[in-house]
Amino acid sequence: MRTLAVAALICAALAANASAKDEHPASMSEDDMMKAYAAAAAPGAAHAMLAKSAGHWSTTVKSWHDPNGEPMVTAGTEDSEMVFGGRYLKSHFKGSMMGQPYEGMGTMGYDNGKKKYVGTWFDSMGTGIMAYEGDYDAQQKELVCHGSYVDPLMGTENKVRLVTRFLSDDQHVFEFWGPAPGADKDVKWMEITYTRAK
Secondary structure, eight states, X not given: OHHHHHHHHHHHHHHHOTTOSSOOGGGSOHHHHHHHHHHHHOOOHHHHHHHTTOEEEEEEEEEXXXXXXXXXXEEEEEEEEEETTTTEEEEEXXXXXXXXXXXXXXXXXXXXXXXXXXXXEEETTOSOOEEEEEEEETTTTEEEEEEEEEOTTTOOEEEEEEEEEEEETTEEEEEEEEOOTXXXXXXXXXXXXXXXXX
């Protein structure tokens, strides 16, 4: 296992920087390579921030079929936990959507290499897996991510913006922004308020 990890590290390093001017991975000691690999794989402050969202949540979901109309309001729950040694937040949502039972699952992490928050989402209303990445604004207490999905009606790829505003350790608000026909800017299609269940 140790040899496999070292080999993987060497391949990744060579691919990422084949013309490195400093110490080449091939000339590094095995111990130095293992230390570098361990540092890159270690959870840090960003992962600790994600851990604050672990727990059981009650949700209020507002969704708009017409961005200029009144939203449909439904309730739901979400259970989230940190997995793989505190590296990823895994979430399981249950509620309803368009009058039908709805479930979704997501993962969120922080990629130490990219220095970006990264995530995925998939649910019972599709067959795709949406991937996204973004940054946290500590002053605004907002995590803003960008991703895309394929519109099942038009077959086109739509870019979306996912915004999470952290109001406290016990409440946060998620917003889903995307394009709308005839609109010259993104509109809010969904808003979910999460309140920690006591």
